[in-house]
Amino acid sequence: MIVSMTLELKDIPGQLVLALSPISEFHGNIMSVIHQHDEKTPRGTIPVQITFEIEHRVLDNLIVRLENSGVKVARVGEERLRSTVSVILIGHIVHSDMGDTIDKIDSTGFAEVVDMSLSMPAVEKTSSAYLVINAVGEDELGRALDIMREVADKKDLLMIEPIRLNSVGA
Amino acid sequence: MKTVKISIIGFGAVGQGVARSILSKREYLKKQGIDLRVVGISDSKGSEINTEGIDIENALLRKKQKGSVAVGTRSALDIIADVEHDIVVEATPTNINNGEPGLGNMRLALKSGKHIVTSNKGPLALHFNELKEAAQDNGLFFRYEATVGGAVPIFNLVHEALAGNRVVGIEGILNGTCNYILTRMSEERMPYDLVLKEAQELGIAETDPTYDVEGIDSAIKLVIIANSIFGLDSTYRDVDVTGITKITPEALELANRNNYVVKLVCEAREGKLTVAPRLVLKRHPLAVGGTQNVASILTDLAGRITISGKGAGSIETASSILSDILYIVRNS
Numbered sequence: 001m002i003v004s005m006t007l008e009l010k011d012i013p014g015q016l017v018l019a020l021s022p023i024s025e026f027h028g029n030i031m032s033v034i035h036q037h038d039e040k041t042p043r044g045t046i047p048v049q050i051t052f053e054i055e056h057r058v059l060d061n062l063i064v065r066l067e068n069s070g071v072k073v074a075r076v077g078e079e080r081l082r083s084t085v086s087v088i089l090i091g092h093i094v095h096s097d098m099g100d101t102i103d104k105i106d107s108t109g110f111a112e113v114v115d116m117s118l119s120m121p122a123v124e125k126t127s128s129a130y131l132v133i134n135a136v137g138e139d140e141l142g143r144a145l146d147i148m149r150e151v152a153d154k155k156d157l158l159m160i161e162p163i164r165l166n167s168v169g170a
Numbered sequence: 171m172k173t174v175k176i177s178i179i180g181f182g183a184v185g186q187g188v189a190r191s192i193l194s195k196r197e198y199l200k201k202q203g204i205d206l207r208v209v210g211i212s213d214s215k216g217s218e219i220n221t222e223g224i225d226i227e228n229a230l231l232r233k234k235q236k237g238s239v240a241v242g243t244r245s246a247l248d249i250i251a252d253v254e255h256d257i258v259v260e261a262t263p264t265n266i267n268n269g270e271p272g273l274g275n276m277r278l279a280l281k282s283g284k285h286i287v288t289s290n291k292g293p294l295a296l297h298f299n300e301l302k303e304a305a306q307d308n309g310l311f312f313r314y315e316a317t318v319g320g321a322v323p324i325f326n327l328v329h330e331a332l333a334g335n336r337v338v339g340i341e342g343i344l345n346g347t348c349n350y351i352l353t354r355m356s357e358e359r360m361p362y363d364l365v366l367k368e369a370q371e372l373g374i375a376e377t378d379p380t381y382d383v384e385g386i387d388s389a390i391k392l393v394i395i396a397n398s399i400f401g402l403d404s405t406y407r408d409v410d411v412t413g414i415t416k417i418t419p420e421a422l423e424l425a426n427r428n429n430y431v432v433k434l435v436c437e438a439r440e441g442k443l444t445v446a447p448r449l450v451l452k453r454h455p456l457a458v459g460g461t462q463n464v465a466s467i468l469t470d471l472a473g474r475i476t477i478s479g480k481g482a483g484s485i486e487t488a489s490s491i492l493s494d495i496l497y498i499v500r501n502s
Contacts, residue, residue, distance in 0.1 A: 027453070029429075086428060086449060088421050117427075119420035128421035130428060158416045160425075162449040163435055163456060165339045165468050 001056045001082045002031070002134065006075040007066065008045035015071070019048060022065045028054035045072065053084060081112060081134035083141040087148060089129045091157035094120065098129070101151050111135035111144035171203055174499050175223075175255035177210035179246045179275050180262035181239045184289045184316070184491070185211070187484030188259055189226050191492050204499055210249035216240025219253055246271065250278045257498055259491060260288040266381075266390060266406065269293040280304045280312075285502070287494040289316035289487055295390040295406045298397040311502065313494035314398075318391040319344055319463045321486035322479040323493065328399050328467060335469035337399050339439035344391040346461030346481040347375045347382040348414050348434040352447075353459040356422040356431060362415065374461060384413035385434060385445040392436040392443050404443060412446040425449060431457050 009015035016035060023030055034049040041047060054062065063073050102113045115132035133148070135141035145161065152159035178185045192199075192206055199206050207223035215238035218224055233239045250258055258279040262272045272290040279286050286305065288294070293301060294317055305312035315325050319342070328337060343349050347369060354365045366383070369375035381387050389409040396402045414434050425432050433456065435448040450457045455476040458464045463481025468474050480486040 086430065088425060088432070088449065090416055090418055090421050117424055119418075119424055121418070121420055126416070126418060128418045128424055130421075130424035158412070158447070160417075160421070160432060160447045160449055162430075162451075163341055163454075164437065165341050165439065165466065 001059075001078060002051065002053050002084060003059065004049060004051040004077045005073060007048045007050060008041060008043070008072040008074050009048055010070070011040070011044060011046055015046075016048065018069055019050070019066065019071045022062055022069065023050070023052055023054070026054060026058045026062045026065075028052040028062070047074065081114070081136060083136070083138050084114075084132060084134045085141055085145060086130065086132050086162060087145075088160040089131065089152060089157045090160070091126050091152075091155065093118065093127045093129050093157065096155040096157065101148075101155070104147055104151055105133060105144050108140075108144060108147070110137075110140040171200075171205045172499065173205045173207065174257065174495075175207050175209045175221075176257040176259055176495065177212075177249050177253065177255055178208060178259045178261060179210075179212050179250065180260065180272075180290070181211055181213040181229075181233055182261065182263065183484040184487050185213070185259070185261040186230060186233060187486075187488035188261065188491050189230055191485060191488040193226050193230075195492065202496075204496075206495070206499075209255045210253045211239045212244075212246040212249055213239050216243050217245065217249055218242065219244060219249060221253065246275055247278055250275060250284065251282050255284065256502075257285045257287055257495060259495070260286055260290050261491070262290055264290055264292040264390070266292050266295060266386065269296045273297060276301055277304070280308055280310055283308065283310065285311040285313070285498050287311075287313045287316075287491055287498065289314075289491060291317045291387075291390045291394060294394045294397070298394065299403050302397075311498045313497060314394065315494050316487045316490035317394050319465060320346075320479070320481040320483060321489045322463050322465065322477055322481065323490065324395065324465050324467075324477070325398055326493070326497075327475070327477060332467070332469055332472055332475065335471045338468040338470060339437070340395060340399065340465060340467050341456060342392075342395075342436050342463070342465035343433050343456065343458060344436050344463055344465070344481065345382055345385075345388045345434060346463060347379070348385075348388070349458070349463070349481075350374050350461045351383070352414060352417065352422070352432055352434065355417070355419055356426060357459075359419045359423060361419055362417060383415050385411040388434060388436050388445045389443070392438060392445060395436075396438045396443055400438060400441070402441065409443040409445055411444075414447055417447055433457065 030052045032051045117130045120127040269292040273293040389406045430449040437444045464478035466476040
């Protein structure tokens with residue numbers, strides 16, 4: 001799941017690391033950090049907005065860990081697009097109109113391609129792409145994946161998905 | 171002392187591994203009160219038969235020097251039907267087109283009242299339920315731990331240790347060749363063709379690698395798992411298979427940068443059988459490297475159980491066969 005959190009840090013050095021390291025300890029993937037140093041709260045603390053991807057089951061433990069280390073968790077919000085999946089595509093991706101592929105996902109209204117990296121070794125060789133798709137929920141994510149599979153099949157791309165049982169009782 | 175007579179049908183890497191294991195475990199077997207005698211060994215050129223027990227060392231030496239164990243011309247079928255013994259160790263090579271000669275050997279063994287221990291995947295991928303039912307009808311054991319995952323005891327784990335559990339799904343890496351190729355490609359950033367060549371030189375991949383790299387071997391093993399553990403009646407034609415030949419070093423690098431590795435994963439869930447390259451988080455127990463095999467079994471009571479180990483090799487496969495032989499000896 002993708003979480004956005006507002007933390008309040010004391011205005012002394014080393015506080016940001018204190019806030020970020022528990023997130024990586026819980027294998028969270030930090031996506032953005034907004035550190036508003038000139039916007040102090042009435043309490044004299046500095047608000048920081050952090051967006052990260054993390055497994056749902058460790059979120060409560062993370063919050064406890066943050067609070068115990070003196071970081072105040074002011075707000076925890078789940079992102080609208082809270083389900084996420086990564087896939088890899090291999091094939092003649094550029095020639096197959098990647099924009100169209102992404103449009104097919106984005107136009108659903110319930111899912112978006114939020115990240116993409118492309119690697120093209122040479123013109124005549126097959127290229128590889130890494131895509132992150134977010135959706136409003138697990139069912140919608142499943143539907144977005146169905147669309148991707150269909151597109152990959154039609155455009156003769158190999159699509160590599162994550163293992164599936166991983167999320168169930170893992 | 172309980173005397174147990176066995177035959178070894180097929181004397182290639184696996185058959186010889188079984189012979190060597192029996193030799194090296196002689197003292198252990200004696201302590202267990204078991205006098206294990208090999209009364210027949212056959213390979214493609216002929217056979218040796220001795221109802222009192224073959225000199226195994228001698229047979230191994232002859233195979234090494236002459237390329238065959240044969241001292242007579244009686245066939246595997248002759249041994250199975252005519253020589254009095256308890257267990258047929260069927261270790262002929264896998265044939266996925268019609269299962270022969272293993273299938274004929276197994277059918278005859280069950281008909282003539284002999285238990286089967288096998289490493290041969292072909293007959294099980296094509297006629298699993300027929301063989302299983304024939305064994306049950308005749309009150310015989312049909313054991314096949316060595317067919318999947320080499321030394322990794324998947325069937326024993328599920329059928330004995332996890333008895334009572336319902337298996338929700340299984341994911342595994344069951345082909346060491348593919349796992350070696352993907353691991354090397356990822357670590358050395360080498361293209362598929364080059365790593366394949368290297369694997370062939372090391373003897374990890376066959377001269378004709380199709381069977382491994384196109385996912386066929388993985389699919390066959392998945393079918394045996396599905397039939398044995400989920401009670402399905404599937405053949406390898408029911409598996410949705412994608413191999414690893416199209417995977418690029420760039421794809422592996424992109425995966426690596428995002429904390430994933432790419433593995434050829436077998437998956438059995440809700441009656442669906444799939445073999446395909448998958449993204450596996452680096453810290454996930456399925457992310458084993460080199461030629462390792464691994465199976466992750468999700469059950470209703472025990473949760474997730476993951477075991478990994480050597481998926482191939484003469485002695486490693488013989489370990490599973492010996493364990494099956496001892497199971498039969500102790501339970502019959």
